[in-house]
Amino acid sequence: MSSQDDSPQLYAAREPIxxxxxxxxxxxxxxxxxxxxxxxxxxxxxxxxxxxxxxxxQAVLVDIANRRFFFFMIEIWPHEFYFVAGxxxxxxxxxxxxxxxxxxxxxxxxxxxxxxxxLFILVERWIEGDRNARVRLHRQTWNGEKVRKYGxxxxxWLLIAVGTGGAWIFYFADAPxxxxxxxxxxxxxxxxxxxxILTATTFFFGGFFREQICIYACPWPRIQAAMVDEDxxxxxxxxxxxxxxxxxxxxxxxxxxxxxxxxxxxxxxCPMGIDIRDGQQMECITCGLCxxxxxxxxxxxxxxxxxIDYLALSDEVRERQGAPAIPVWKHVFRxxxxxxxxxxxxxxxxxxxxxxxRTDIDMSISPVRNPTYVxxxxxxxxxxxxxxxxxxxxxxxxxxxxxxDAPSIxxxxxxxxxxxxxxxxxxxxxxxxxxxxxxxxxxxxxxxTPVRLWASxxxxxARIYGETVFNxxxx
Amino acid sequence: xxxxxxxTPENKVxxxxxxxxxxxxxxxxxxxxxxxxxxxxxxYDNPMPRWWLWTFYITIAWAVIYWLFYxxxxxxxxxxxxxxxxxxxxxxxxxxxxxxTENQVWFDRLLATDVDAISDDxxxxxxxxxxxxxxxxxxCSQCHGTGGAGVQASGFPNLLDDDWLWGGTMDDIHETVxxxxxxxxxxxxxxxxxxxFGSDGLLDEGEIDQVVHYVLQMSNQGHDAELATAGEExxxxxxxxxxxxxxxxxxxxxxxxxxxxxxxxxxxxxxxRHSVYYSRFGVMPGFADRLRDAEIRAVAAYVHQLGGGE
Numbered sequence: 098m099s100s101q102d103d104s105p106q107l108y109a110a111r112e113p114i115x116x117x118x119x120x121x122x123x124x125x126x127x128x129x130x131x132x133x134x135x136x137x138x139x140x141x142x143x144x145x146x147x148x149x150x151x152x153x154x155q156a157v158l159v160d161i162a163n164r165r166f167f168f169f170m171i172e173i174w175p176h177e178f179y180f181v182a183g184x185x186x187x188x189x190x191x192x193x194x195x196x197x198x199x200x201x202x203x204x205x206x207x208x209x210x211x212x213x214x215x216l217f218i219l220v221e222r223w224i225e226g227d228r229n230a231r232v233r234l235h236r237q238t239w240n241g242e243k244v245r246k247y248g249x250x251x252x253x254w255l256l257i258a259v260g261t262g263g264a265w266i267f268y269f270a271d272a273p274x275x276x277x278x279x280x281x282x283x284x285x286x287x288x289x290x291x292x293x294i295l296t297a298t299t300f301f302f303g304g305f306f307r308e309q310i311c312i313y314a315c316p317w318p319r320i321q322a323a324m325v326d327e328d329x330x331x332x333x334x335x336x337x338x339x340x341x342x343x344x345x346x347x348x349x350x351x352x353x354x355x356x357x358x359x360x361x362x363x364x365x366x367c368p369m370g371i372d373i374r375d376g377q378q379m380e381c382i383t384c385g386l387c388x389x390x391x392x393x394x395x396x397x398x399x400x401x402x403x404x405i406d407y408l409a410l411s412d413e414v415r416e417r418q419g420a421p422a423i424p425v426w427k428h429v430f431r432x433x434x435x436x437x438x439x440x441x442x443x444x445x446x447x448x449x450x451x452x453x454x455r456t457d458i459d460m461s462i463s464p465v466r467n468p469t470y471v472x473x474x475x476x477x478x479x480x481x482x483x484x485x486x487x488x489x490x491x492x493x494x495x496x497x498x499x500x501x502d503a504p505s506i507x508x509x510x511x512x513x514x515x516x517x518x519x520x521x522x523x524x525x526x527x528x529x530x531x532x533x534x535x536x537x538x539x540x541x542x543x544x545x546t547p548v549r550l551w552a553s554x555x556x557x558x559a560r561i562y563g564e565t566v567f568n569x570x571x572x
Numbered sequence: 573x574x575x576x577x578x579x580t581p582e583n584k585v586x587x588x589x590x591x592x593x594x595x596x597x598x599x600x601x602x603x604x605x606x607x608x609x610x611x612x613x614x615x616y617d618n619p620m621p622r623w624w625l626w627t628f629y630i631t632i633a634w635a636v637i638y639w640l641f642y643x644x645x646x647x648x649x650x651x652x653x654x655x656x657x658x659x660x661x662x663x664x665x666x667x668x669x670x671x672x673t674e675n676q677v678w679f680d681r682l683l684a685t686d687v688d689a690i691s692d693d694x695x696x697x698x699x700x701x702x703x704x705x706x707x708x709x710x711x712c713s714q715c716h717g718t719g720g721a722g723v724q725a726s727g728f729p730n731l732l733d734d735d736w737l738w739g740g741t742m743d744d745i746h747e748t749v750x751x752x753x754x755x756x757x758x759x760x761x762x763x764x765x766x767x768x769f770g771s772d773g774l775l776d777e778g779e780i781d782q783v784v785h786y787v788l789q790m791s792n793q794g795h796d797a798e799l800a801t802a803g804e805e806x807x808x809x810x811x812x813x814x815x816x817x818x819x820x821x822x823x824x825x826x827x828x829x830x831x832x833x834x835x836x837x838x839x840x841x842x843x844x845r846h847s848v849y850y851s852r853f854g855v856m857p858g859f860a861d862r863l864r865d866a867e868i869r870a871v872a873a874y875v876h877q878l879g880g881g882e
Binding site for chain 1: 622623625691732734792829
């Protein structure tokens with residue numbers, strides 16, 4: 098593959114990107130967001146929340162071993178997974194809402210890949226200097242300075258990566274205990290493996306892979322195309338104002354040329370390595386840094402800000418015809434975003450209502466169908482049911498089981514003398530329950546009769562029922 | 573084709589909103605072309621990222637490493653073994669050994685506990701029922717059914733109901749599982765034999781009809797009252813010694829109760845007459861030599877809690 102060979106190259110190496118430092122509103126917003134998001138990520142597992150002596154006191158805990166999810170005052174059991182599913186759907190619709198209104202704001206401001214890459218670039222700048230110094234260092238042959246700077250940079254990256262992978266596992270076990278176990282080498286191998294994998298991915302994705310994740314690996318940018326339309330705010334270049342571009346001549350702008358002085362500031366600050374003046378393109382994560390860079394230049398040459406700006410495609414048509422762009426809020430409040438908002442809020446309200454209406458006891462009934470019924474020696478018909486009772490409170494509680502509206506059907510429990518069973522605190526227990534019907538009655542002579550079983554806690558108002566069927570001997 | 577072209581409006585204008593970016597403006601970074609042209613269609617040269625190529629090479633290297641370490645290439649008698657000597661059959665064997673070792677504590681506890689006291693220990697009972705359930709499905713379900721309901725009216729007893737032939741206590745069930753029933757392999761197996769009243773000429777046809785009607789009456793089924801009355805004496809003389817004077821059955825000789833609603837071989841006139849005429853001879857194998865003692869205890873505990881345990 099010599100350079101003289103004029104046949105096309107099948108593979109191309111990555112063009113390294115050295116984003117320049119920039120100041121401005123969007124950069125400030127990104128710094129704040131980075132602080133808040135990293136803060137949430139690192140601090141959350143350390144918040145304590147008292148739930149009583151037998152329960153974990155970690156505010157947010159995904160307890161996989163005991164199949165519980167704790168979130169402050171809320172405790173989710175596996176059978177209540179619809180809460181998690183609902184939250185995921187809300188997160189999805191929330192993304193649709195923000196994408197249809199503001200374009201790829203998730204990608205540009207909140208995505209972990211963006212946040213950690215931003216952090217890694219910050220470290221890179223602290224150690225190696227700004228863009229020009231980094232380009233120079235990149236091009237120079239390996240010497241003491243390069244080894245020292247690159248080595249320091251990689252070491253700091255690695256420390257951040259270890260911290261990132263390390264923080265992740267605290268969501269899955271008691272954080273103080275796990276931290277001690279990690280250092281005394283008593284933690285479960287899965288903890289070390291998880292930390293290792295996440296350290297490697299953070300180090301590699303944040304340090305070296307960066308924008309390639311967004312371009313080649315992430316499906317979300319491809320899906321987003323279905324969510325943006327001509328009213329969506331994206332980062333755009335007012336080429337009708339900027340072109341034809343040209344350099345300043347003797348510090349003056351030629352009246353025949355546009356406002357773009359081709360200073361490349363927008364290109365140099367871009368973490369994705371694109372030229373926004375080519376138009377909105379696949380790689381753009383709409384982080385707004387080119388806006389900051391261009392505004393700074395426009396201020397300096399005495400031109401109005403906004404040569405590069407958040408603007409909707411429909412504004413372009415209007416501005417080309419000399420009309421002003423319509424206000425941002427009119428772009429944002431449109432039927433599509435309203436529908437997303439209503440959907441999002443509807444699911445949210447539904448989840449909150451469901452959260453307050455749920456009982457702290459639960460019962461599931463599965464009739465034994467092998468066989469469907471048993472004839473006893475006196476001719477009575479017996480059905481068996483596997484019943485699972487859940488006690489979602491901090492104390493062991495008795496459950497009284499009964500059949501509704503069928504006094505002649507008798508309920509007994511295998512291995513128990515009466516109709517009362519005890520379920521330990523915050524646990525579930527299974528019992529085999531028998532319903533026995535005398536030979537004369539309708540239920541024992543028809544193929545299937547609906548029955549309702551009640552489970553109640555004596556002395557409390559909590560009670561719950563389940564519907565099932567009684568199978569008789571058809572005659 | 574011509575029709576379609578005619579339908580296309582010639583003066584169709586692309587809306588301005590679609591012209592973004594302005595197509596007249598030259599892009600700063602023009603995408604290179606390969607130089608290939610087919611009927612005027614040219615090909616952009618968008619090379620793949622080089623790391624994709626490296627990923628491909630790495631997967632190839634991974635495959636080669638895998639061949640070296642794990643069984644890979646099929647040969648005439650068996651595949652190449654690999655450096656690690658991994659063998660999925662050996663892995664299963666070691667898994668089974670591990671489970672057996674882990675369960676040994678429980679099996680020891682089962683053996684140390686009186687058979688009828690297992691259910692007093694809830695933990696042990698839970699283990700016995702689970703372990704017994706898997707033994708039952710492997711060893712017993714062929715005749716008694718996976719749910720323990722037997723095969724109705726075919727001589728394979730239902731283990732869920734409250735009617736037992738040889739007794740339904742833990743001790744009874746345990747003994748039945750150990751030695752079987754009417755089983756020549758075990759001298760300790762319980763044994764009985766009902767006479768074939770018809771085929772051996774012990775009763776005549778009329779007496780057999782009478783006693784069958786008497787049994788039907790005993791179990792509250794449709795019967796001929798006259799024949800049944802006549803059958804009472806036949807029953808007391810020939811049957812009551814094992815089945816009891818009121819047909820209540822006898823666990824000691826495995827004689828089924830005849831005065832209830834559970835029938836091992838069917839409760840119709842024809843089925844009962846067949847039983848009286850030719851007799852029945854149900855056999856169950858013993859498991860004392862086929863299962864470990866602890867497994868026999870476990871399966872007895874499982875059967876006892878199916879709903880009919882006494």
